[in-house]
Every structure is written in structure tokens, then in C-alpha cells.
Amino acid sequence: xxxxxxxxxxxxxxxxxxxSLNCTYSDRGSQSFFWYRQYSGKSxxxxxxxxxxxxxxxxxxxxxxxxxxxxxxxxxxDSQPSDSATYLCAVSSxxxxxxxxxxxxxxxxxx
Amino acid sequence: xxxxxxxxxxxxxxxxxxxxxxxKPISGHDYLFWYRQTMMRGLxxxxxxxxxxxxxxxxxxxxxxxxxxxxxxFSTLKIQPSEPRDSAVYFCASxxxxxxxxxxxxxxxxxxx
Numbered sequence: 001x002x003x004x005x006x007x008x009x010x011x012x013x014x015x016x017x018x019x020s021l022n023c024t025y026s027d028r029g030s031q032s033f034f035w036y037r038q039y040s041g042k043s044x045x046x047x048x049x050x051x052x053x054x055x056x057x058x059x060x061x062x063x064x065x066x067x068x069x070x071x072x073x074x075x076x077x078d079s080q081p082s083d084s085a086t087y088l089c090a091v092s093s094x095x096x097x098x099x100x101x102x103x104x105x106x107x108x109x110x111x
Numbered sequence: 112x113x114x115x116x117x118x119x120x121x122x123x124x125x126x127x128x129x130x131x132x133x134x135k136p137i138s139g140h141d142y143l144f145w146y147r148q149t150m151m152r153g154l155x156x157x158x159x160x161x162x163x164x165x166x167x168x169x170x171x172x173x174x175x176x177x178x179x180x181x182x183x184x185f186s187t188l189k190i191q192p193s194e195p196r197d198s199a200v201y202f203c204a205s206x207x208x209x210x211x212x213x214x215x216x217x218x219x220x221x222x223x224x
Contacts, residue, residue: 031210032210034212042217043202043215043216043217043218044154044202044215045215046212046213049211049212088153088154092209092210096166096167096209097209097210098156098159098167098209099156099209099210099213100156101146101153101154101155101156102153103152103153103154104153104154
């Protein structure tokens, strides 16, 4: 089982819709969870970090964490074409809480 | 701060040659990470340093790969000898703490022919 799993997509949503991106992880001791966005040919950049169960909102973005189910998600409300990118889930694990990245979900927002 | 700076941006080399990738982290960041990204395997952590000391190099694929951090403002990743399967984008990233936001450099796209 991979440490961090994501559906590779592409996930296609119409402009203005809600995009839902999901991620599961294997280490129950994981403490830190991140969502990075990566545009094609560019480097990853942090969108959200979450450390405790529940929801965390920042503008159009909401991160949701459920440690019991080992599941973290990212919701993007009012999706825009500029949101089209690959979204990487990253989770810390192990004694040093080393961060491991999923392979990413490609999101396409259709105008 | 200018962010994490990597050089070169692109490198094309012949199989068997030595390749050196360079990174300048953000000042004040105690952690430095080297990642490799490919379509097949995604973003893989190769090695990370804390206060210039290598902490975990378990992601380094082979002995052909080595990394150093002689001071807080400079790190290198060396591949010797290089092979075509080493072709990938190599990212350097830095962070203040282990579990906080990592800031990535622009990456080095390596092509070994």
C-alpha cells in the first residue's frame, strides 16, 4: 500500500462548480497534511495545511481531515479555469514525520 | 527574499558524465530537501538536511547519487555517472521546520542522452 494515494484524474469540472479532490494515507501516526498546487512546468506551491480533524477554510478552498478514516480532501468552490493544475497531497509520517507526496490529481476546469 | 534558487534550470548531458545540481535555500530555513519528479513515480524525496546535516538519505536511488550541504546557504546534488533513467525534474525545497510549508525552487530539468 502506498503511503499517500490520490486518483490521478483528470478530474473535469465546469467553471463555477465545486471541485472535490481526495487523498488517503496509510500511517495512523501522521500529524501534518498539506495540499500543494502545481501548474504544468512549474514548481509546487502550498495552498493549504491542516493539522487537526475537521474543516479548514481559506477563501475558495476548504481542507477536510478525518484521521479515523485516514482521509484528507480539498474542496475548491466556484472553480475557475485558472485552478486547472495538478494538486498534490502531502502527509507527514514516521518518527521524523517526513513528508511524503502523492502522485497528484490533475484538475481541469472547463470554461 | 528571492526564494529557493536552483541552477542550472536545464541540463542535457551524455550518459556516463557527472552532473551537479545546485541549490540556495531561503535564509533562515533549517531544513533543505532534494526531490525528484517523474511522470511515473511523482515527487520523490531523495534526501533532506537539518542544519546542514544529512538526516535521511533513504530515498537516494543508488550510490551514484550524493548530496552535500557545506553551509547553510548552499547544497549540491551530484550524479556520477549519469544514466538515461536519471532524466527527471529535480527540485530543491526548504522550510523553517520539518512539518511546515516547504518552498520549492524552480527545478532543474535533467536530460541524460
